[in-house]
Amino acid sequence: MSNHQPPKLPLKLFRFYCSDDRLEELEGDLYEVYNEHIREKGPRFAKLFYWWIVIRSFRSFALKRTKMKDNKANTSLTFLRHNLMIAWRNLLKNKSIAAINVLGLAIGVGSFLAILSIVSFELSFNTQIPEKDKVYRIYSSFTGSFTSLNKGVAVPIGPYVEETFSGLDEVAYFHTFWAQVDVIEPSEKKKEFEGQGGFIIASPSYFKVIDQYQWLAGSPEESLDEPFKVVLTTKQAQKYFGKISWLDMIGRELIYRDSLNLTVSGIVKMPDYNTDFEFTDFISHATIDKSWLKDRFGGSEWGNTNSSSQLWVRLNKNTNKVDVMLQLEDLEKHVAEQTEDTDWVQSYQLQPLSEMHFDPEIGIFDNGRNPAHMPTLTVLSVVALAILLIAIFNFVNLETAQSTSKSKEVGVRKVLGSPRSQLVGRFLTESILISLFAVVLAIPIAHYGFVYFEEFLPEGVALDYGNPFFWMVLALLAFLVGLIAGIYPAWVISSFRPVRALRPGAGSNNPGGSLIRKTLILFQFLFSQLLIVGTLAIAWQISFMLDKDLGFKEDGIIYFYTPYYESYNKSELIKNYLDEVPEVMDYALQSTPPVQSGYSTSTVKYQSEKGEVVTSAHQKTGDTTYLRFYDIKLLAGRNLLPNDSLPELLINETFMRDLGFNDPREAVGATFEYSKKKHKAVGVVEDFHFRSLHHPIEPMLYQYREELRCIALKVKGDQIEKTIDNLTDKWREVYPDNPLTVYFMDETVERFYETERRASKLASAATGVAILISCLGLFGLISFTIVQKSKELGIRKVLGASIMQISTILSKEFIFLIVIAFVVSTPISYYVIDKWMEDFAYQTEISWWIYVVGGLASMLIALISISAKVWKASGSNPIESLRYE
Structure with a gap:
């Protein structure tokens, strides 16, 4: 077949x-x-x-x-278990090196983790509000004789925009508000909550524009549509009423400032994400016209702008920003028609919701969270990354420096047939294990960092231990840091040839290239010097600002405000009481202290021989004791006297020069228009700083007024606490429902430079971290250098070299690196400091020695770091290094 x-x-x-x-x-x-x-x-x-x-x-x-x-x-699995076991044994065998590796990485990772938490926290605000890209704030801008920005608008503008603008889905206008709150219990007893803030008087559409709330009782359509209604957040509701059901809270009564009776009409839950809209009590806007709120928020003045009056809009999907800006131009024309003031121009701008949290010039809300500073966040991010890289560089240096001890292991494994991939895996396992230990240690380091910077941190920043995502990020960070830090040493060590690896002294001859290691150390020196010089410059400028003569007396002065909504007769009782207190050496009445963060300006017109002069002047108000109390020097003329027929003013030197006078005596008697009235300058005072040193001294006028509510006291230094205690007792008799808040003048001045103090503390901490990590890196490099030159050192000792000569040989390489870092860092630090100083109208002189100190400090730190190791190597027995030759 x-x-x-x-x-x-x-x-x-x-x-x-x-x-x-x-x-x-x-x-x-x-x-x-x-x-x-x-x-x-x-x-x-x-x-x-x-x-x-x-x-x-x-x-x-x-x-x-x-x-x-x-x-x-x-x-x-067996291979992984084997690698872990070998890595663990190797760490136990080399405890000191392992501890340095773990500590160096832990400091770097901890600093990175802490700064990353701060930056990510600030960047997370308002990002999850629904349709946030369509939400804008309308704010005011003033140009002309009066130039500034104001986050608010005049009261009539909100209803006008709502009625006349097109292309808007919703318009919300509200006023920020604060008050004492009384809760009426079913037993008709009252619970009092003093000094409550975070309230707004809002139109019903607020909850549609800022659509971030979950309604648990009531509705956004009805809860704010009638007068005398209030909506509460869950946290605030439980604060007032305790833990009862939300429905049982509806209809309960609250009293704001003793006489504003409101009924709870809704309960809302705040979102879980970070938001700047942290208001707790939402009072219906219709309440204004039916209550005493009308006197404060019910005005019809188109030219009266208050930062507490907010206006927000939500654009519809077919409208863009340009469309609204064109309508704002029409609004500007309408406002100009309603006002008689022609010396300044009021315009309106749109601020996207995404920019509000990062705009320090406009701010967020009155008495609310402070804006984040985006340049600071950028610098923080760079510092965090740089510190992490320094820690990784140290690990690389230490691992390559220890390559000698691992060369024989590599040689034996290669002879037995291990491929290079297995050797890389073996050493990467060890580096990832070290990174894991470092990340675990980094958690308390980051936590301590938050404690150290607690006074400067925004409220809410913390390590989120309860979030599983936090632990996932830590695990990923441990893996990535271990991988990045270990890949280069693992690749270098695994590249040893078996014949050379098994030879005595193998690995000491340029493993991985000394150029790379020197470059990494050079980067550390460079970064350390930049931080040292920057820290010195910031501290020098802060010291200059705090020590500079402001032109008035500030020591031993305290001040406080009496409630503006209370009868002025009560303020008179407090003032009369001060006459009876022996510890009070003097007191003065004023609208505000001489120096403050806020300011008030007004347009002044003066008819000179050359024509009309129009300028904007800052306003100060007080009694006739103001000059004597603050020791302000009068250059010409006399002090103020009460005068109703022709109101009198004092002006400062800068104002005098703006009016065209060079001699203070010539300015005395000049009359000009201010607040639509004729005023007479009866005296010229010496310029003093009434704002921070970020700003130059500007024109200022001082006027007399009665019934002022800010009282300043001059008290003997050792009697301040006793005086405050006595004053508190009297205060409780007069204002039983209001706490006494006392301010210290010197602390007020210091608060102007809170940002600089924060930067100084941050720079100091970053400098310490960078120096500490750099010291660890130097230890690694000097260890490698000593091993590399062990035979050279032995021969030199045999030939009679002294310990000093050997120390010089080992140290000169590092001195050379420091000199290079100094040459590179000096122009960089000079440029950075010069740019930072531009923010101050008054600057200290940064001397050349600050830059030299930075270089010398780096050199001293390096020598201290390596001295012990160099001394030990210099004193070692040369036979140990020459026995194999």
Whole structure:
């Protein structure tokens, strides 16, 4: 019988499980079996038997393949377990090096983690508010004789925009508010909550523009549509009423400032994400016209702008920013028609919701959270990354420096057949294990950092231990840091040739290239010097600002405000009481202290021989004791006297020069228009700083007024606490429902430079961290250098070299690196400091010695870091290093 061709074998399936040679062998065997069965059993049986063998073979190959995979998986687990065990033994064997590695990485990772938490916290605000890209704030801008920005608008503008603007889905206007709150209990007793803030008097559409709330009781359509209604957040509601059901809170009564009775009409839950809209009590806007709120928030003055009056809009999907800006131009024309003032121009701008949290010039809300400073966040991010890189560089240096001790392990493993990939895996396992320990240690370091900077941190910044994502990020960070830090040393160490690796002293001859290690150390020196010089410059400028003569007396002065909504007769009682207190040497009445963060300006017109002079002047108000109390020097003229026929003013030197006078005596008697009335300058006072030193001294006028509510006291230094205690007792008699808040004048001045103090403390901490990590890196590099030059040092000692000479040989390389870092860092630090100083109208002189101190400090730190190791190497027995020659 002739041979028959068997069915075609499904080659694609079998090639997945066996090689081409084995496939050809299988095809030959099947060919013979097929022809044999054709002869004996016939073609039909032969085909069935053929396919039975094919299926059995396929199953056999598949089982074999699966078994091989299982064996391979078991081998991988065994290999990982083996690497972990060897890594752990190696860490225990080299405890000091392991501790330095872990500590260096932990400091770097902890600093990175803390700064990353701050930056991510600030960047997270308002990002999850629905349709945030369509939400804008309308704010005011003033140009002309009066130039400034104001986050608010005049009261009538909100309803006008709501009625006339097109392309807007919603318009919300509200006023920020604060008050004492009384809760009426069912037993008709009252619970009092003093000094409550975070309230707004809002139009109903507020909850549609800022759509971040979950309604648990009431509704956004009805809860604020009538007068004398208030909506509460869940936290505030529980604060007032305790833990009762939300529905039971509806209808309860609250009293704001003794006489504003409101009924709870809704309960809302705040979102879980970070938001600047942290208001707690939402009072219906309709309440204004029906209550005493009308006197404060119900005005119809188009030219009266208050930062507490907010206006927000939500654009519809077919409207863009340009469309609204065109309508704002029409609004400006309308406002100009409603006002008579022609010396300044009031315009309106749109601020996207996404920019509000980062705009320090406009601010967020009155008495609310302070804006974040985006340049500071950028600097923080760079510092965090730089510190982390320094820590990683240290790890690289220390690992390559220890390559000698691992060279024999590499040689033995390669001789026994280990591929390079397994060697890289072995050393990466060790670096990731070190990184894991470092990340665990970094958590308390970051926590302590938050405690150290607690006074400067924004409220809410913390490590989120309860968030699973936080631990996932830590795990990923441990893996990435270990991978990045360990990949280069692992690759270098695994590249040793077996013959050289097993030779005595192997690994000491340029493993991985000394240029890279020197570059990394140079970067550390450079960064350290920049931080040292920057820290010195900031501290120098802060000291200059705090010590500079402001032009008035500030020591031993305290001040406080009496409640503006209380009868002035009560203020008179407090003032009369001060006459009876022997510890009070003097007191003065004023609208505000001489120096403050806020300011009030007004347009002044003066008709000179050359024409009309229009300028903007800051306003100060007080009684006739103001000059004597603050020891402000009067250059010409006399002090103020009460005068109703022709109001009198005092002006400062800058104002005098703006009016065209050079001699203070010439300015005395000048009359000009101020607040639509004629005023007479009866005296010129010496310039004093009434704002921070960020600003130059500007024109200022001082006027007399009665019924002022800010009282300043001059008290003997050792009697301040006693005076405050006595005053508090009297205060409680007069104002039982209001706490006494006392301010210290010197602390008020210091608060102007809170940002600089924060920067100084941050720079000092970053400098300390960078120096500490750099010291660890120097230890690694000097360890490597000593091993590399051990035979050279031995020979030099045999030939009679002294310890000082050997120390010089080992140290000169680092001195050279410091000199290079100094040359590179000096122009960089000069440029950065010069740009930072531009923010101050009055600057201290940064002397050349600050830059020299930065270089010398780096040199001293380096020498101290390496001195112990160099001294030990200099005193070692030369026989130990020469015994193999």
